[in-house]
Amino acid sequence: MRNAVFWGALAAVLVAGLVMTEVFDNEYYYNALYVVLQGTLMAVAWNVLGGFTGYVNFGSAGFFAMGAYTTVALHKAFGLPLPVMIAAAGAVGGLVGLGLGYLTLRLKGVFFAIATLAMAIVIETCVNNWAFVGGAKGSYILTPDTHLWFKSYVQMLFMVMLVLTLAAIAISRTLNASRLGRGLAAIRDDEVAAECSGVPTLRLKLVSATLMGAMMGVAGAPFPFFVTFVDPVSAFNLFIAVNAIAMPMIGGTSHWIGPVIGALLVGGTQEVVKVTVSSELNVLIVGVMLVVFITLAPQGIVGVVRRLRRRRR
Amino acid sequence: MLQADLLANAVVAGILLGGFYAATAVGLAIVFGQLDIVNIAHPAFIIVGAYVAWILNSRYGFDPVLAGVAAAPLFFAAGALLYRIYYLAFERTGQESLSGLAFFFGVMFIIEVSLLLAYGVDYRLVQTGYAESKWSLGFVDFPLRMLVPFAVSLALTVGIAQYLSRTFMGRAIQAVAQDRLALQLMGANPVRVKQWAFGLGVATAAVAGALLIVIQPVEPSVGRQFIGRAFAIVVLGGMGSMRGMFVAALILGVVESLVSTFVGPSWSPAVAFGVLALTLAIRPAGLFGR
Amino acid sequence: MSDELLRVSGLGKRFGGFVALDGVTLGVRRGERLGLIGPNGSGKTTLINCISGALYNDSGEIRFDGRDITRLPPFQRARAGIARSFQIPKPFRSMTVLENLQVPLEYAAPDHAGERRAAREALEVLDLFGLRQRAHEDSSGLTQVDMRKLELARAMAAKPKLLISDEAMAGLSSTEVDEVLGILRRLNDDGITIIMIEHIMHAVMRFSERVVCLVAGQVVCEGAPGEIVKDPGVQRAYLGE
Numbered sequence: 001m002r003n004a005v006f007w008g009a010l011a012a013v014l015v016a017g018l019v020m021t022e023v024f025d026n027e028y029y030y031n032a033l034y035v036v037l038q039g040t041l042m043a044v045a046w047n048v049l050g051g052f053t054g055y056v057n058f059g060s061a062g063f064f065a066m067g068a069y070t071t072v073a074l075h076k077a078f079g080l081p082l083p084v085m086i087a088a089a090g091a092v093g094g095l096v097g098l099g100l101g102y103l104t105l106r107l108k109g110v111f112f113a114i115a116t117l118a119m120a121i122v123i124e125t126c127v128n129n130w131a132f133v134g135g136a137k138g139s140y141i142l143t144p145d146t147h148l149w150f151k152s153y154v155q156m157l158f159m160v161m162l163v164l165t166l167a168a169i170a171i172s173r174t175l176n177a178s179r180l181g182r183g184l185a186a187i188r189d190d191e192v193a194a195e196c197s198g199v200p201t202l203r204l205k206l207v208s209a210t211l212m213g214a215m216m217g218v219a220g221a222p223f224p225f226f227v228t229f230v231d232p233v234s235a236f237n238l239f240i241a242v243n244a245i246a247m248p249m250i251g252g253t254s255h256w257i258g259p260v261i262g263a264l265l266v267g268g269t270q271e272v273v274k275v276t277v278s279s280e281l282n283v284l285i286v287g288v289m290l291v292v293f294i295t296l297a298p299q300g301i302v303g304v305v306r307r308l309r310r311r312r313r
Numbered sequence: 314m315l316q317a318d319l320l321a322n323a324v325v326a327g328i329l330l331g332g333f334y335a336a337t338a339v340g341l342a343i344v345f346g347q348l349d350i351v352n353i354a355h356p357a358f359i360i361v362g363a364y365v366a367w368i369l370n371s372r373y374g375f376d377p378v379l380a381g382v383a384a385a386p387l388f389f390a391a392g393a394l395l396y397r398i399y400y401l402a403f404e405r406t407g408q409e410s411l412s413g414l415a416f417f418f419g420v421m422f423i424i425e426v427s428l429l430l431a432y433g434v435d436y437r438l439v440q441t442g443y444a445e446s447k448w449s450l451g452f453v454d455f456p457l458r459m460l461v462p463f464a465v466s467l468a469l470t471v472g473i474a475q476y477l478s479r480t481f482m483g484r485a486i487q488a489v490a491q492d493r494l495a496l497q498l499m500g501a502n503p504v505r506v507k508q509w510a511f512g513l514g515v516a517t518a519a520v521a522g523a524l525l526i527v528i529q530p531v532e533p534s535v536g537r538q539f540i541g542r543a544f545a546i547v548v549l550g551g552m553g554s555m556r557g558m559f560v561a562a563l564i565l566g567v568v569e570s571l572v573s574t575f576v577g578p579s580w581s582p583a584v585a586f587g588v589l590a591l592t593l594a595i596r597p598a599g600l601f602g603r
Numbered sequence: 604m605s606d607e608l609l610r611v612s613g614l615g616k617r618f619g620g621f622v623a624l625d626g627v628t629l630g631v632r633r634g635e636r637l638g639l640i641g642p643n644g645s646g647k648t649t650l651i652n653c654i655s656g657a658l659y660n661d662s663g664e665i666r667f668d669g670r671d672i673t674r675l676p677p678f679q680r681a682r683a684g685i686a687r688s689f690q691i692p693k694p695f696r697s698m699t700v701l702e703n704l705q706v707p708l709e710y711a712a713p714d715h716a717g718e719r720r721a722a723r724e725a726l727e728v729l730d731l732f733g734l735r736q737r738a739h740e741d742s743s744g745l746t747q748v749d750m751r752k753l754e755l756a757r758a759m760a761a762k763p764k765l766l767i768s769d770e771a772m773a774g775l776s777s778t779e780v781d782e783v784l785g786i787l788r789r790l791n792d793d794g795i796t797i798i799m800i801e802h803i804m805h806a807v808m809r810f811s812e813r814v815v816c817l818v819a820g821q822v823v824c825e826g827a828p829g830e831i832v833k834d835p836g837v838q839r840a841y842l843g844e
């Protein structure tokens with residue numbers, strides 16, 4: 001996709017979002033879109049380490065929750081404005097990504113994957129025991145009064161998430177085609193060959209993990225304001241972790257647009273099912289979609305499109 | 314004097330618990346330790362086993378452990394089928410690493426959510442004759458609801474270890490990870506061997522699940538706590554060593570029990586990760602690793 | 604000593620109870636063409652892995668271009684100028700042929716070529732190997748022969764000082780062998796020191812100035828190709844008692 005087309009599309013989406021907030025009042029749409037955008041941001045973040053670099057993170061919920069709980073802690077302690085808390089959550093997520101990476105990225109990808117799952121459980125245990133943020137009982141976050149020029153707080157949150165998600169997509173796209181991205185792809189394709197070709201694999205893996213962690217922390221930062229009640233069960237939800245993996249894998253992991261396609265498809269399906277069939281069944285769907293897709297189309301939708309294009313040539 | 318009493322009981326409880334943990338890890342020791350297949354859904358199968366035992370116990374009054382053993386062949390078949398799908402989709406094409414992991418993660422998720430949809434979040438438990446009794450040796454207690462699973466788990470581990478070292482199929486399983494070609498030359502089909510091994514691994518989950526629900530009430534998300542535990546045990550024990558696995562399980566059980574008694578029960582889920590992280594940092598080959 | 608590019612001293616490596624390398628000592632002069640032969644399992648690839656850093660040796664020392672590189676991570680050895688091709692080609696399958704070469708150019712070349720220059724230089728290298736028309740094809744779709752060529756091309760893309768080719772010609776027809784030997788000869792003429800591991804005897808003998816024979820992790824013989832063939836130890840290793 002050429003630069004002009006990409007940035008044009010990005011701007012168009014942004015404008016469309018703004019226009020929407022002026023025209024539509026139905027809170028339901030903003031709630032649903034917020035959830036879909038959150039999923040997209042998480043999927044794009046996951047793909048930086050998972051798709052670009054080849055290291056599977058099962059503990060995405062842990063990073064997300066770290067971002068959310070950073071907001072809770074800072075809000076209770078200092079009552080800072082949202083942008084500051086987003087930045088702080090990103091920093092925290094990035095540090096956790098760096099730390100986890102430092103401990104486990106020297107080992108085989110399999111051990112890293114298990115370590116991420118265990119890490120999420122450990123962090124959840126710690127938060128459960130942390131009284132300041134409410135521990136296992138959770139915390140209530142009061143909706144602030146100010147929502148800039150928007151008609152409601154949810155509409156503002158929607159725009160915030162839209163901006164964050166578009167920024168993440170832009171970063172991901174730049175990364176994909178850059179020298180750094182090629183280094184990551186080399187690591188993913190064949191780590192030994194990459195190292196022997198001069199790629200500083202550990203360093204790049206750490207960069208990738210830090211970036212992923214930061215993005216996921218950012219995704220979690222506005223969450224407490226969105227749900228107004230945060231507890232470990234909702235923040236560390238396995239559903240978030242599965243979505244973060246399923247969306248990129250269904251969309252296609254090697255290309256920056258894969259997670260976006262996957263998120264729109266899966267997230268959209270989930271919202272539709274939630275409304276039409278049932279809210280519990282909707283949770284099951286993502287698991288089934290994941291298994292079916294990766295069994296039949298391991299390269300995702302992007303892979304299918306590539307194969308069709310090649311046949312036409 | 315009170316401390317010694319507390320310590321002794323915590324250690325004994327830890328040993329009994331650790332012995333049970335071995336049952337949860339033995340299937341993974343086969344599948345991951347021998348075959349290098351990261352079946353992250355193994356604990357989910359254990360929970361299914363627990364529910365099967367619960368259903369047979371609450372509806373027909375079966376002893377849960379017997380129910381688990383009876384269900385094992387069915388689990389074996391399910392495991393063999395699952396491996397077939399995994400093999401056709403991933404192993405044959407060489408895609409194991411990323412997609413294979415995600416596949417099992419998806420399977421784990423589907424199992425957990427299906428159980429949730431079918432049975433809800435209520436804790437389920439079983440009624441056994443020995444649930445309330447305990448043996449005592451001085452000031453140390455051996456609750457039967459822990460002792461019986463310990464004994465069964467020990468028997469299971471020994472049985473599997475013997476099977477692996479003495480039967481043709483067992484030795485083939487040990488060989489298949491190390492040298493496919495030699496195995497083929499010996500007349501065994503590596504895919505069928507792996508399928509058999511995987512089925513065996515999942516079959517142990519039936520028994521482990523039954524033991525689990527004897528020890529504690531179960532609800533669908535309990536499985537996730539065992540991911541860390543099972544992998545920590547297999548890695549600490551050294552991939553491919555049954556003896557190492559059992560010792561590692563005992564160690565994990567004791568550490569968890571001590572943490573739970575002296576620090577707080579809400580911290581015990583973190584212990585497995587701590588053990589895993591320490592093992593990987595200090596001695597990744599494990600205690601008895603090859 | 605500055606004439607010597609690589610010196611391996613007393614290198615030892617074991618895998619559990621199996622001793623793969625047992626006190627291997629050898630030196631390679633700048634610009635030399637060294638052949639490394641030995642029966643299967645004699646430790647040739649292990650030696651290469653230790654030199655390139657894919658494995659860390661248990662004992663002994665490796666000196667390259669005047670530096671002790673024994674504990675250096677592989678990517679820094681690549682940047683110092685050591686390149687190797689793999690016995691079983693390991694292309695970056697998700698990338699095109701061109702991108703495969705861009706990686707070492709962007710990471711191992713001493714001046715870290717910028718993207719455009721890396722692409723240009725990559726195309727020049729592909730020219731040398733006759734792969735230029737395939738530059739934008741997926742590397743995963745190449746024929747066996749082309750994949751071996753890509754493997755070598757990637758190894759020397761960043762103009763290494765030392766190129767180690769590990770059985771690059773296995774399974775090739777005699778014309779293809781000649782082609783690859785020609786390329787390697789030209790690289791050597793340009794100043795690249797080459798260590799060649801091969802089972803195809805006539806190729807090794809034609810190409811090498813000096814041959815080292817490794818058996819069971821030990822150097823049993825070294826000298827000019829003509830002498831090696833006559834050495835009883837070498838004959839025993841290959842033909843049995």
